[in-house]
Amino acid sequence: MHEDQKTLEPSESVNMTDAATPAKTSESATPKMTARHVDVFYGDKQAINDVSIDVNMDSVTAFIGPSGCGKSTFLRCMNRMNDTIPIARVNGEIKLEGEDIYASKMDVVQLRARVGMVFQKPNPFPKSIYDNIAYGPRIHGLATGKEDLDEIVESSLQRAGLWGEVKDRLQDSGTALSGGQQQRLCIARAIAVDPEVILMDEPCSALDPIATAKIEELIHELRGKYAIVIVTHNMQQAARVSQKTAFFHLGTLVEYGDTTDIFTNPREEKTRDYITGRYG
Amino acid sequence: MNSLTETTRRPTDWQGKDMQKRIAGRYAAERRFKAMGMAAIALSAGFLAFLLVVMVGNGFRGFTQTELPLQIDFPAVTGGASPSQFEGPNAEANLQAMGLRDIVDSSIEIQYGREGAELFSSGGWTAVGAKILDDPEIVERQATVYLPATSEIDVAYKGDGTPAAEEQVRELKGQLSTGFNWNFLSNSDATDPMQVGIWGAFKGSLITMIVTLMLAFPVGVLAALYLEEYAPKNRLTDLIEVSINNLAAVPSIIFGLLGLAVFLNFFGMPRSGALVGGLTLALMTMPVIVISGRNAVKSVPPSIREAALGIGASPLQVVFHHVLPLALPGILTGTIIGMARALGETAPLLMIGMRAFIATPPSGITDPATVLPVQIFLWSDEVDRGFVEKTSAAIIVLLLFLLVMNALAIYLRNRFETRW
Numbered sequence: 001m002h003e004d005q006k007t008l009e010p011s012e013s014v015n016m017t018d019a020a021t022p023a024k025t026s027e028s029a030t031p032k033m034t035a036r037h038v039d040v041f042y043g044d045k046q047a048i049n050d051v052s053i054d055v056n057m058d059s060v061t062a063f064i065g066p067s068g069c070g071k072s073t074f075l076r077c078m079n080r081m082n083d084t085i086p087i088a089r090v091n092g093e094i095k096l097e098g099e100d101i102y103a104s105k106m107d108v109v110q111l112r113a114r115v116g117m118v119f120q121k122p123n124p125f126p127k128s129i130y131d132n133i134a135y136g137p138r139i140h141g142l143a144t145g146k147e148d149l150d151e152i153v154e155s156s157l158q159r160a161g162l163w164g165e166v167k168d169r170l171q172d173s174g175t176a177l178s179g180g181q182q183q184r185l186c187i188a189r190a191i192a193v194d195p196e197v198i199l200m201d202e203p204c205s206a207l208d209p210i211a212t213a214k215i216e217e218l219i220h221e222l223r224g225k226y227a228i229v230i231v232t233h234n235m236q237q238a239a240r241v242s243q244k245t246a247f248f249h250l251g252t253l254v255e256y257g258d259t260t261d262i263f264t265n266p267r268e269e270k271t272r273d274y275i276t277g278r279y280g
Numbered sequence: 281m282n283s284l285t286e287t288t289r290r291p292t293d294w295q296g297k298d299m300q301k302r303i304a305g306r307y308a309a310e311r312r313f314k315a316m317g318m319a320a321i322a323l324s325a326g327f328l329a330f331l332l333v334v335m336v337g338n339g340f341r342g343f344t345q346t347e348l349p350l351q352i353d354f355p356a357v358t359g360g361a362s363p364s365q366f367e368g369p370n371a372e373a374n375l376q377a378m379g380l381r382d383i384v385d386s387s388i389e390i391q392y393g394r395e396g397a398e399l400f401s402s403g404g405w406t407a408v409g410a411k412i413l414d415d416p417e418i419v420e421r422q423a424t425v426y427l428p429a430t431s432e433i434d435v436a437y438k439g440d441g442t443p444a445a446e447e448q449v450r451e452l453k454g455q456l457s458t459g460f461n462w463n464f465l466s467n468s469d470a471t472d473p474m475q476v477g478i479w480g481a482f483k484g485s486l487i488t489m490i491v492t493l494m495l496a497f498p499v500g501v502l503a504a505l506y507l508e509e510y511a512p513k514n515r516l517t518d519l520i521e522v523s524i525n526n527l528a529a530v531p532s533i534i535f536g537l538l539g540l541a542v543f544l545n546f547f548g549m550p551r552s553g554a555l556v557g558g559l560t561l562a563l564m565t566m567p568v569i570v571i572s573g574r575n576a577v578k579s580v581p582p583s584i585r586e587a588a589l590g591i592g593a594s595p596l597q598v599v600f601h602h603v604l605p606l607a608l609p610g611i612l613t614g615t616i617i618g619m620a621r622a623l624g625e626t627a628p629l630l631m632i633g634m635r636a637f638i639a640t641p642p643s644g645i646t647d648p649a650t651v652l653p654v655q656i657f658l659w660s661d662e663v664d665r666g667f668v669e670k671t672s673a674a675i676i677v678l679l680l681f682l683l684v685m686n687a688l689a690i691y692l693r694n695r696f697e698t699r700w
Contacts, residue, residue: 081589086512113592123583125602135601136591186587193591 030098032057032197032227033078033115038092040073040082040251047073050092051253053246055197060223062242062259063231066274069248071231075199078229079115080108096197113140115197116190121206122182124174124189129166132174132185133157136193152192159225160188161218180211187218191226198222200230204237216241235275239263247271335675342673345461345474346434347426348399348452352387352408354419363416371413380412381405384427399448401428401474407463426459431473431666440665464673468639469655473666476659478677480641484554484634484649485623485681491558491645492565492622493615499562500569500618501604501611507570508577509599528567535564536628544632552633552648560628565618572614576607608696616689623682626653652678 031054040048048070055061055078063071073082080101082088094101101111113136124132133153136142143149153170157163162184166177174185183203190198200219204212219228219241232238238245239259246256247270255262255271266272293299354361358378365374384405388396404427411425412418428434429452436445437456449456467477503524511517539560543549549556580603588598629635634650635658642649650658652674659671 079590081586084585084589109592109594111592112590117586117590119583119586119590121583123581123587125584125587126606135588135593139593139597139601189587189591 031055032097034093034095035074035078036093036095038074038077038090038094040070040077041089041091042085043087047251048077049251051248053253053256055227055229056244057227058224059243060219060228060230060241061244061246062238063229063246063248064233064235064238064274065248065254067233070251071246071248072201074248075201075229075231076117078197078199079112079117081112081117083108113193114195115199116193116195118183118186118190118198118200118203120202122179122186124177124182124185126173126175128171129157129174129177129185130170132189133192136189140193142193156188156192157185159191159222160184161214161221162188178211180207180214183207183211183215184218187215187222191222195226197227197229200228202231202233205233212237235263247274249274335672335679338669339672339676341438342669342671342676343461343464344458345463346429346437347457347459348392348429348455349424349457350384350387350400350427351391351422351424352383353422355421357383357387358419361419363419366412366416366419371416375409375412380409384408399429399433399452401430401434402472403470403475404428426457428461428463428474429456431664434474435665438669464670468641469637469650469658470639473662473664473670476667476670478652478655478674480638481650481652481655481674482677482681483641484557484638485651485678487554487642487645487649488557488561488651489619489623489685491554492561493619495559495562496565496569496618496622497615500566500615501573503566503570504573504577504611505599505604508574509595509603524567524570528571530564531627532564532625533627533631535560536631538563539628539632550646550648552636552638552650553646554642554649555645556632557629557634557649557651558645560632561622561625564625564628565615565622568618568621569611569614572617573607573611576610576614577603579610580606605696609693612689612693612696616686616693619689620682620686623685624653624678626657629654630657652681 033055035051035053038048038051039046051070051074053061063075065071076082077090078094078101082090090102096111096115099106101115125135127135130153133156134143134149137149137152143152154163154167157166162181165181166172166185174182177185183206187198187200187203204215207215216237219230222228223243230238230241242259244257245259245262247254247262247266247268249270255266255268257267261267262271263275266275272278361378365371385397388400392399407427408425411423429437432441432445433448433452433456435441436449437458441449463475464477466479467475468480470476507517507520511520539556543556543559544551549559584602584606585598588602589595593601629651633648635654636648636650637658638648638650656671656674656678659667659674
């Protein structure tokens with residue numbers, strides 16, 4: 001399995017970028033994040049088995065697979081959110097721009113600012129909309145003054161497509177927004193600390209179709225500015241928003257490639273079965 | 281399979297007699313439960329009302345005193361003192377030099393005869409001094425002052441005295457009156473029930489509570505936060521958790537013995553002081569704050585922690601920016617309960633010597649002090665009947681203290697409460 005992965009990956013990514021954005025070939029030649037031979041254990045139980053994957057700057061990468069296949073676990077390894085679980089143990093190597101994120105000299109706090117995360121359930125702080133966005137820049141000292149902070153808040157909300165809806169009520173509680181607005185607020189909050197990668201863990205699973213469509217539109221717009229990884233249960237969503245898709249099954253990476261290839265012409269039998277709804 | 285279940289199971293008769301009986305039974309159970317709940321509420325409300333009525337009814341009389349009028353011809357008895365003597369910085373000294381006690385005694389003798397002094401409370405003459413300082417002009421004229429009668433007359437006038445005292449009251453009928461006992465709010469403990477006051481004990485309680493809060497709150501909150509957010513889950517922390525839970529259940533007198541052994545005997549801190557009292561009560565209050573604090577911290581949704589960690593907040597920032605503010609209302613609830621218990625605590629303070637006769641209010645944490653519940657306990661033990669209503673009055677003061685303290689804590693809690 002692993003051999004297969006190795007041979008397939010580089011050619012795939014080059015192919016893909018050639019087709020989509022030929023001008024950026026040089027940039028995508030060095031992926032934003034790389035994972036090699038990653039194993040994750042929860043106590044004795046192995047949740048992830050030898051996963052190797054590259055995440056590129058100019059594409060949205062989707063992780064799909066049945067429940068419990070380890071896609072969320074793997075996602076949470078990419079900004080070391082798994083550190084909060086005492087029994088979790090990670091082997092292998094994950095690099096952000098060539099730096100090993102599990103190296104002892106890597107500062108976890110800074111890593112999480114560089115690799116932001118959006119969670120399954122919208123989780124705004126029970127503070128004002130303004131403070132929700134301003135919190136990250138404040139703790140990282142990203143703003144030089146009040147006006148600078150105001151600007152960061154406005155631009156983050158604008159990028160998240162929420163500015164028009166909330167610009168007159170920035171002092172209202174973030175929890176008073178609707179579910180979809182809350183999730184966009186969370187995305188704006190992640191953008192506010194100027195991350196390089198944004199990880200999204202099923203960001204639409206708690207939202208209605210209209211709010212989902214808005215988030216998907218937002219992901220389209222953010223593509224290219226940030227490397228985006230999205231975990232989703234919804235295969236149509238993966239097909240709509242992503243350029244690359246990884247199919248996980250029972251803790252292993254079964255197949256990774258261009259989204260169009262995965263959905264129209266999967267290499268593996270298991271992928272085909274899952275995509276056609278045979279199991280999942 | 282399907283046909284088998286269909287044949288063996290009779291169709292459910294939703295309208296049948298059994299079903300109707302079941303429904304009626306269910307309604308009856310609901311009604312019974314509601315009635316029992318209402319009865320329980322009514323019973324507790326009744327007890328509370330009874331307690332308050334009795335307490336306020338008896339206690340109110342403790343705030344009043346029976347007074348006798350006394351005419352003092354100041355120019356004659358003082359030998360021509362001028363008002364200017366009782367103004368400025370030397371006023372107190374001049375007043376003492378004047379021999380006020382003798383002046384009052386001789387005035388009493390003029391008005392009430394040789395035995396007259398026995399009608400007045402022994403310390404009552406100080407009230408004349410206060411009057412002079414209040415209005416120095418009074419020494420240039422004849423004036424009538426109202427002085428407290430003896431405790432026996434006071435009790436008899438309020439309708440609960442000995443036959444001898446009632447005889448005195450009959451003789452003095454028409455002269456006796458009731459006035460508000462300001463001394464009760466400003467004096468401290470005394471041997472004469474007419475002269476006792478609550479101020480010393482009140483101040484002692486206040487200082488003790490401040491010491492308790494200053495120690496128990498930060499230590500309790502930090503312990504709760506550390507145990508919930510930082511401490512690894514292992515045998516040692518399990519042991520600590522069990523110990524804290526047990527500590528909260530230890531009888532309070534044992535904390536008193538601990539305070540005696542550790543703070544007084546080992547550290548040699550001053551006996552009877554608010555410092556030792558506060559430390560002892562803090563030991564007792566801390567476990568309550570730790571337990572409620574841990575529960576409050578535990579109930580902060582993990583999604584908030586993840587959100588903060590996810591944008592790169594350090595564990596410390598997560599705790600102090602997000603977890604603590606959200607847990608604060610719960611922590612304050614526990615603090616209210618713990619402090620209320622500490623305020624009402626008597627037994628441990630008896631062990632560390634806070635049951636002494638304290639006639640001067642404490643001015644610092646090391647001065648000998650007593651607290652309200654101990655004062656109540658001491659007065660309730662007195663033989664003199666005059667102390668009965670003083671005890672009730674002190675209880676009212678204690679309850680008011682408690683009420684104000686709780687109101688403050690609830691106000692703070694509501695201010696910090698986050699609306700989701």
